[in-house]
Amino acid sequence: MKRRKLVLAAMIAAMAVPSLSAMAYDGDILTITADSDGDPFSWDTSTDKLAAMIEDKFGIDFQQSETNYYNNDFTVTQLAAVDGTLPDVFCADILYYTQEITQFIPEELVAEIPEELLDKYPLTKQLLENDAVSQVVKSMYDGYYFLPKPDSADPNIYKAERKGIFIRKDWLENVGMEMPTTWEDLYNVAHAFTYDDPDGNGVKDTYGLTGDGMGTLRYFFSSTGVSNRYWGKDEDGNWSYGALDDKNIEPLEWLRKMYEDGSIDPDFGASTWETGLQKFSSNTFGMCVRNADADWINGVAVKYYGAANPDCNPFDRIDVIPALAEAEGETPRMDGYVSCMVATMFSGEIDEEKMDRFLAYYEYLLSDEGKMLRMGLEGEDWQKNDDGTISLIRDENGNASVLATKYPCIPVTHWPSWGFEMSADPDIEFFDEYDAETKALNKTACDIRNQDPVYPEVGPLLLDDTTVTDAQAFNISSEYWTIITGTEPVADMFADMKERALSSGYADATEVVQEKAEELGW
Missing domain, CATH: 3.40.190.10 (Periplasmic binding protein-like II)
Incomplete structure (x- = not known):
């Protein structure tokens, strides 16, 4: 295959990184x-x-x-x-x-x-x-x-994706609960935030989980050991699309339970990050799904929660759930940074x-x-x-x-x-406000996420084959929300979704990915 390539006029010797005090610059701008x-x-x-x-x-x-x-x-x-x-x-x-x-x-x-x-x-x-x-x-x-x-x-620093669930740690203390580490914990905390009056005002006016919608929440499905948003291969070299793996059924069941309980935002499936943060910052929801690196932690603290609640130090109230585990005692897992x-x-x-x-x-x-x-x-x-x-x-x-x-x-x-x-970097004052608090919370989150990331395969995303690219028209996030808000058993609805996804293009796409992976040595 012919490709455009610049032809150098002469052999180029290796050189050290230039400094501002000694740049090799010939004067022509x-x-x-x-x-x-x-x-x-x-x-x-x-x-x-x-x-x-x-x-x-x-x-x-x-x-x-x-x-x-x-x-x-x-x-x-x-x-x-x-x-x-x-x-x-x-x-x-x-x-x-x-x-x-x-x-x-x-x-x-x-x-x-x-x-x-x-x-x-x-x-x-x-x-x-x-x-x-x-x-x-x-x-x-x-x-x-x-x-x-x-x-x-x-x-x-960031070996795993920078996702998180911002959580009201003062509400956790008020309802006598610990930081959630599993999907079951997440459900229990969402329930308590909805029904146990975490703000202590005697009025039922609080709820559990809101945020950035299913697209971001799906990163937390890596608790299963399978990257939900990417293609992957098993120990035998067989390729499949992560969102169609049956291991996703358990997280969906906990989210169904949360929906039936009334403790997840009923508009979560179509929510945007701006809307989610507004609801979180208004002290209505106790958890909010969003990016959670140092920049976003500081941004949520200063530009959103802090701006809406100027009379408090936001870090006295907010914490971050950086990943979830399948079961108590297991390591929380998040997609590896790709x-x-x-x-x-x-x-x-x-x-x-x-x-x-x-x-x-x-x-x-x-x-x-x-x-x-x-x-x-x-x-x-x-x-x-x-x-x-x-x-x-x-x-x-x-x-x-x-x-x-x-x-x-x-x-x-x-x-x-x-x-x-x-x-x-703790040695660089990067943020105008709450610099030390931001760095400390970010480090805690990274220490948890970085323990055992689930590294996905990115090669299939770059294949120049319409069989693969057209399969992506099947809207997984929308299908997941339909399952969460549905009434039939989650496992049955998942099986139906999987069958439709495969027949709409993922079965053929899997064959192409398998063939290309073997050809390219992935």
């Missing part, structure tokens, strides 16, 4: 059009000190692409790729829109990153070699076509010089020095203390810098990771 993975950035070196520093040290004039593809409909990106009008560098949701792999690579719409060029950038090469999705794609297309953006540049969902790709039209210049900058962002750019500039926005810790610099009113306002180019520092390694 290259304009690189780029798409951020958030709100569009702007670039004005006359008013933005961070942009001026990057341009001076790396010789790059970043310009936001005319269309912010990451925040736009995927068809816009797809049309731009076909028309050859993608920006030089763009962000791609490769596991949500797998066409960015299965179409863009074989049709040469994106550039391959030559391995001889990667030899020049050891941190970048190491990131690719340690990234599961990168390695699967390499096995399929014989090359690297994107730079991964993991949640954390440090893979040891690598990047978001990646940085290069337009098929980019030239060698621009790719090289961008990779030099990307390599710097991966370094200990470079990763600090996402916190602004040393001496202006943060400082290193004598004990090696990092503190935010505050004004006379105690306010830290608002980086998005002070540095409109700040998204260009975010490409190598989501920065969760920074927000979890």
Whole structure:
């Protein structure tokens, strides 16, 4: 298969990670059009000190692409790729829109990153070699076509998915119960929160579980030892889709019991995370399903619960259930972290010089020095203390810098990771409020999740085969909610759903996955 590949003019020697004090920069400034993975950035070196520093040290004039593809409909990106009008560098949701792999690579719409060029950038090469999705794609297309953006540049912090159930620990104390660790515990706590007056006001006005809907709650089904949301294989090498495994029946039975009990939000099946957090923050529901890494823990505490309840320290009231076990005494389990969902790709039209210049900058962002750019500039926005810790610099009113306002180019520092390694680091004052409390709760949650993750297989998500992709039209989350709210026995309804899923495409998809897995050595 022919693929677009940049041809280097000369052999490239390995080099050390550059520092700001000694950059190999020839003085020519290259304009690189780029798409951020958030709100569009702007670039004005006359008013933005961070942009001026990057341009001076790396010789790059970043310009936001005319269309912010990451925040736009995927068809816009797809049309731009076909028309050859993608920006030089763009962000791609490769596991949500797998066409960015299965179409863009074989049709040469994106550039391959030559391995001889990667030899020049050891941190970048190491990131690719340690990234599961990168390695699967390499096995399929014989090359690297994107730079991964993991949640954390440090893979040891979040070994499992960053999901959680926020819970009112003060309510737990009021009803005399411990933190739930199993599905049975979860049911019992939800019941108590609904019927045992956990807020002590003498009125039946509280409930158990709300949150982000079935899509997120399904991550907790990993308590069974099977990844619910992904394909997997058994010890004999037989492949199947996790959501169709009979082991899912038990969690569904507990959720059915919760629904019949009236202790789960009756709108949970169609709930959004915003709605769930509003209900939780209004002191109506005692548990809420949502992401629960350090960033989200702090966000829930400050922007949601704290904002709605300004007269309390939110950490006096909230805790996190990071995973569940099948039975008492067993280890709670969560899906293992499956690598990047978001990646940085290069337009098929980019030239060698621009790719090289961008990779030099990307390599710097991966370094200990470079990763600090996402916190602004040393001496202006943060400082290193004598004990090696990092503190935010505050004004006379105690306010830290608002980086998005002070540095409109700040998204260009975010490409190598989501920065969760920074927000979890106890030696870095990352959050303006409740920094220590956030780090402590996050560590406790990670210690539980990281014990024994259920690692899924991601290869089938990237197969360029309509038999596999079309099978995903069967809405598992909706089917699960129908079972939970149904009246027939859960096992019978699950068997019926499974039969319909297999006949609608999953049986044929399983055959294709099995064949491709054997062919590619998965």
